[in-house]
Amino acid sequence: MSKKVVTFGEIMLRLQPDNYLRFVQVDHLEATFGGGEANVSVSLANYGLDSVYVTKLPKHEIGQAAVNSLRKYGVDTSKITRGGDRVGIYYNEKGASQRGSKCIYDRAHSAIAEAVPADFNWDEIFEGAEWFHFTGITPAVSDSLAEITLEAAKKAKEHGLTVSCDLNYRGKLWSKEKAGKVMGEICKYVDVCIANEEDAADVFGIAASSTDVTTGKLNREGYIEVAQKLTERFGFKKVAITLRESISANDNNWSAMLYTDGQAYFSKKYALRIVDRVGGGDSFGGGLIYSCVNEFDPQATIEFAVAASALKHTIEGDFNLVTVDEVNKLAGGDGSGRIQR
Numbered sequence: 001m002s003k004k005v006v007t008f009g010e011i012m013l014r015l016q017p018d019n020y021l022r023f024v025q026v027d028h029l030e031a032t033f034g035g036g037e038a039n040v041s042v043s044l045a046n047y048g049l050d051s052v053y054v055t056k057l058p059k060h061e062i063g064q065a066a067v068n069s070l071r072k073y074g075v076d077t078s079k080i081t082r083g084g085d086r087v088g089i090y091y092n093e094k095g096a097s098q099r100g101s102k103c104i105y106d107r108a109h110s111a112i113a114e115a116v117p118a119d120f121n122w123d124e125i126f127e128g129a130e131w132f133h134f135t136g137i138t139p140a141v142s143d144s145l146a147e148i149t150l151e152a153a154k155k156a157k158e159h160g161l162t163v164s165c166d167l168n169y170r171g172k173l174w175s176k177e178k179a180g181k182v183m184g185e186i187c188k189y190v191d192v193c194i195a196n197e198e199d200a201a202d203v204f205g206i207a208a209s210s211t212d213v214t215t216g217k218l219n220r221e222g223y224i225e226v227a228q229k230l231t232e233r234f235g236f237k238k239v240a241i242t243l244r245e246s247i248s249a250n251d252n253n254w255s256a257m258l259y260t261d262g263q264a265y266f267s268k269k270y271a272l273r274i275v276d277r278v279g280g281g282d283s284f285g286g287g288l289i290y291s292c293v294n295e296f297d298p299q300a301t302i303e304f305a306v307a308a309s310a311l312k313h314t315i316e317g318d319f320n321l322v323t324v325d326e327v328n329k330l331a332g333g334d335g336s337g338r339i340q341r
C-alpha cells in the first residue's frame with residue numbers, strides 16, 4: 001500500500017493574464033487553481049503516494065471546480081470540508097526580465113479563512129497516515145486557521161506522524177512579529193523545516209554572518225549557520241534550504257542544502273530558464289517529502305527535491321506535473337531536454 005501524506009491549507013482560484021501581459025492590458029484572465037499545500041499534494045499524487053489534501057471549500061460550483069482540479073491528478077479530496085461562501089482568489093501577473101511578477105490576494109473571508117476547529121476531525125484524517133505537511137501561509141490566513149494549524153500539528157505528533165512545515169513567509173498576510181510568535185509555537189511540533197534564508201530572517205530573525213565577499217549573498221557556511229540556528233532553536237530533525245545564490249530574472253541558479261544530524265548536503269546546481277516560478281518551492285517540498293518517506297539517503301533526498309523543483313519551473317501553473325521517472329532522469333544527469341521518440 002502506498003504511503004499516506006496529509007497536507008492542509010488554502011487552495012485559491014488563480015487568475016492570470018495570458019503570457020506576459022500586464023493586468024491593466026487584458027480583458028480576460030486565465031483561471032487555474034493553486035495553493036502552497038495543494039501544490040505539494042499534487043506532486044505527491046503524481047509520485048504515486050496516497051496524497052490527502054485537507055481544506056474547506058464552498059459547496060457551489062467554484063468550490064467544486066477547485067476540488068476537481070485536485071481530483072484530476074489523483075489527490076484524495078474526501079477529507080475536504082464543504083461549506084462557507086468564498087473561494088480565495090489570487091491574481092498573478094507574470095514578470096519578465098527586469099520586471100518582477102505581481103501577486104494580488106483577494107482571499108479575506110474565504111471558506112477556509114473562516115473555518116472553525118470543529119470543521120476538521122484530525123483523529124480520523126490522520127488514521128493510517130505517515131506524514132503531515134503545511135506551510136506558514138496557512139496560519140497566516142486567519143487567527144482561527146492559526147489555531148487549527150497548531151491543533152493539527154499537535155494531533156499529528158500524537159498520532160506519530162512526521163510533521164513538515166515550509167516557513168513560506170507572506171508579508172501581505174501578516175507581520176513579521178506575528179509570524180514569529182505564531183510559528184514559534186507551531187514549530188515546536190515540526191520535524192522537518194523547509195525554508196530559505198529570507199524566511200528564516202523574516203519569521204525568526206535568524207541571520208547568518210557568512211556572506212560571499214564579491215556577491216554579498218550567503219555562502220555555504222552562511223546557509224549551514226542558518227540551518228544550525230533553526231535546529232538549535234526548535235530541535236528540527238532536518239532543515240532543507242533552497243539556495244538563492246544568484247536568483248534573479250536573468251541569472252537563475254537553483255540548488256539546495258539539506259542539513260541533518262549535524263551534516264550539510266548540497267545539491268547540484270541547475271541553470272533555469274523560468275516558464276513559471278509559482279509553486280517552485282512547493283515542488284521542492286513535494287520532492288523532499290517523497291524522498292523522505294521512501295528513506296532516500298540525504299544526498300539522494302536533496303538531489304531529488306531540487307531536480308523536481310527545477311522541472312516545475314518549466315511548467316505553467318502552480319502544480320508540478322512530473323513523474324518520479326522524469327525527476328530521476330534529471331537528478332541522474334540528463335537535463336538535455338531532448339524530444340523523446
Ligand SMILES: O=C(O)C(=O)C[C@H](O)[C@H](O)CO
Binds near residue numbers: 039090280
Ligand atoms: O501565496 C499563497 O498564499 C499561495 O498559496 C499562492 C501560491 O499558490 C503559492 O504562493 C505557491 O507557493
